[in-house]
Amino acid sequence: MHPGWEALGDPSRLAIVHRLAERPRAVGELADELPISRPAVSQHLKVLKGAGLVVDQAIGTRRVYRLSPVGLAALRDQLDTFWRRALDGYQDIVGETEEIP
Amino acid sequence: MHPGWEALGDPSRLAIVHRLAERPRAVGELADELPISRPAVSQHLKVLKGAGLVVDQAIGTRRVYRLSPVGLAALRDQLDTFWRRALDGYQDIVGETEEIP
């Protein structure tokens, strides 16, 4: 639903991803560690879930969130494509400087 | 100077990166293809440059921008780390379901 890159663009959401990379956590657990309120964390998790970067699991009254490998892999692959194309362009600049002295 | 993830968070900047992935382009060239004005493109390029995602090269009156491999690799590696940690967490959930029946 959400573009994915915009999800990681926000500092608070990136911080959440960092915490979830260590281990899965509940909403309140994240809110305790971050300088924002718990509803704010919920809103961010909603965006991250919409982008397919996290998945949630209900355990009693708590909701445990964890990173989603598929969503992260999609962004990583796209970034990897950019990186490869950037290398190709870097080859060009070397070739040009030799051809146009 | 800029966090890097916020740079790719904006749709216009992501579009610029997409174009630069095809081939290096000048500022006006990008502005013609995008639905925003040329100064807006300049501002976005400034952010991307601050994040180390692009490098510029003056050719006459024109300024040609191209993707920077190092900046992109940094983000890709960090995303790859997230992905690997996500896979580890996925292993845990399988183990738990077997241990707590």
Place this chain on the structure above:
DNA sequence: CGCATCGGTAAGTCGTAGCTTTCGTTCGTG
């Protein structure tokens, strides 16, 4: 030299994303 092209900077406007507070709902527990 003027003149045009190309691009960065400054100033100002406007929308929206992020946050908070409040409320409603679900689930576990005594």
Place this chain on the structure above:
DNA sequence: CACGAACGAAAGCTACGACTTACCGATGCG
């Protein structure tokens, strides 16, 4: 069954970022 814990949803406020127009410096060309 009543109470508390945990979370999501709604409403409202505010600050910031993305855009625009206008201006100015630098380079190339006749």
